[in-house]
Amino acid sequence: LCPRHPRADDLTGAAHCCGHNVQITNMFAVAIGLQAVMDELAGDVVLFAVPAEEMIEIDYRNKLREQGKLKYMGGKQQLIYEGAFDDIDMAMQMHVETAKTPAGEMGLGSTSNGxxxxxxxxxxxxxxxxxxxxxxxxxxxxxxxxxxxxxxxxxxxxxxxxxxxxxxxxxxxxxxxxxxxxxxxxxxxxxxxxxxxxxxxxxxxxxxxxxxxxxxxxxxxxxxxGYLPMRNDERMNALLRENSNPIFGEANVYQGPHITASTDMGDVSHLMPVIHPWVGCISGVLHSAEYEISVPDVAYIKTAQALAMTIVDLLYDDAAGAKDVLDNFTPALNKQSYIELLDRIAKGE
Ligand SMILES: [Zn+2]
Ligand SMILES: [Zn+2]
Missing domain, CATH: 3.30.70.360 (Alpha-Beta Plaits)
Known part of the structure; x- marks a missing residue:
């Protein structure tokens, strides 16, 4: 909720102000772009619009948990548990950023807090x-x-x-x-x-x-x-950098610092290679009344281009790029040990 935002819902105060609309737009834009080349690629691309990225309103979600309506309070946690990632080899997500990524820049993901x-x-x-x-x-x-x-x-x-x-x-x-x-x-x-x-x-x-x-x-x-600390795959990040350079300009593409926030992508990163870039395209603080999209072409077009081109590089040539990523990746957890870890935390262990 961000009830003081000028475009918040009058009745409920609803306005998330975190750029999740940008994520959805990027997802569709990547899909539209890839349609033209999927025949040339060895592999499938699955679009995930995941709700509940942020673990907020803990009391409400904990009640849903106690009622058995969900097992975990984060979107990707629940999807991992339900098997949505069982046949997925690698994943990518973007998020807008303001604290550490200046507008117009592509910050390659590194690590995050859990x-x-x-x-x-x-x-x-x-x-x-x-x-x-x-x-x-x-x-x-x-x-x-x-x-x-x-x-x-x-x-x-x-x-x-x-x-x-x-x-x-x-x-x-x-x-x-x-x-x-x-x-x-x-x-x-x-x-x-x-x-x-x-x-x-x-x-x-x-x-x-x-x-x-x-x-x-x-x-x-x-x-x-909560969420596990995130780590980004170096090889996937290198491909994203190569593809971002001509689109954003080399000076605007950089290795982002450690992020002290957290994301449910951290959990996914313990199971498979992931990248999670932070894109500078807004002004004002996230979840604040001042939040605005300030660079729409970065938010909605350039980022999607860079992500789509990275997917092409992973899956072209009989998926040689993707195989290279997987050959060099050791998962920190498998699905079973991941679920066991979450359940131990929930038991207070
Ligand atoms: Zn947020
Ligand atoms: Zn968010």
Whole structure:
């Protein structure tokens, strides 16, 4: 939701402002371009329009999970689980970027943070906020203390791990007359590698629980599978660079830095070679009221051209390029060990 965006839906505030329309446009544009040459290519190209790329509204999605309507809260996680990637050898996705990719530039993907998804509840005791606050246990104060506790250990996280904890309060109380007896917080614990996520998450949980202890509230932490850190395939990236150079101009094509955000493509990258370029074509911050597409031909045409040409290079000549990529790729996980990993995280292990 980005309700302050000028084109947000009046009633619901709906406006995602993350360029997912650009992704869909690129997908169709690649398909239209490839139709002319598919007879010359050895292999199939499958178009995936994947919902729920971002793991947001954790409480809502966790309820769907508990109701058995979905098993995982991220789009590609669920599709991997359902078998949609079983007959796929390699994958590519693009995303718009603003923080690190200037407008007009093609940033080749490198690595990204992964994360654990967290639903944090503080249970206190209701009482009249003015008449009898001494009879209450203030869950909001517990939550604020918990977050302050995490802030108190921020300097202990190594900069090289790109640690991130960025909570929001979903429910901070009901009536101002009442001592809040239930507060719900959601957050991620992110870092660049699994060990730092596991270690950081343990320390964050200790601090969050201490907030509850300080005021006598109960803190319940539900850790759920987030996304795995991403890595891009070097050989596929080299092909994308070759094809992007004439389209974007060599000076505008570069190896992007580590991305401290996360994507469900990280999960896919543990199973098969992937590329995930970040394309500069917007102004304003993602998910903000100022977000605008600023370079439409980069957003909708040039990127699709570069991706389509890369697919041609992979599958032309009896798919020699694709075979080279696969011959040099060792998956970090297979589908079974991937599902086991997610399920262990969901069990709090
Ligand atoms: Zn986004
Ligand atoms: Zn997005």
């Amino acid at each position: 994360f654990v998804s967290k639903l944090i509840e503080y249970h206190g005791k209701v009482a009249h906020a003015a008449q009898a606050p001494h009879e209450g246990i203030n869950a909001l104060n517990a939550a604020l203390m918990g977050v302050m506790g995490v802030n108190s250990i921020r300097e202990t996280f190594k900069e090289s791990d790109y640690f991130r904890f960025h909570p929001i309060i979903n429910q901070g109380g009901t009536l101002v007359n009442c001592v809040p007896d239930y507060v719900q917080v959601e957050s991620y614990v992110r870092a660049s590698n699994i060990q730092a996520i596991v270690d950081g998450n343990h320390r964050v949980n200790r601090a969050l629980k201490a907030g509850g202890d300080a005021v006598g509230a109960t803190c319940v932490i539900n850790d759920l599978p």
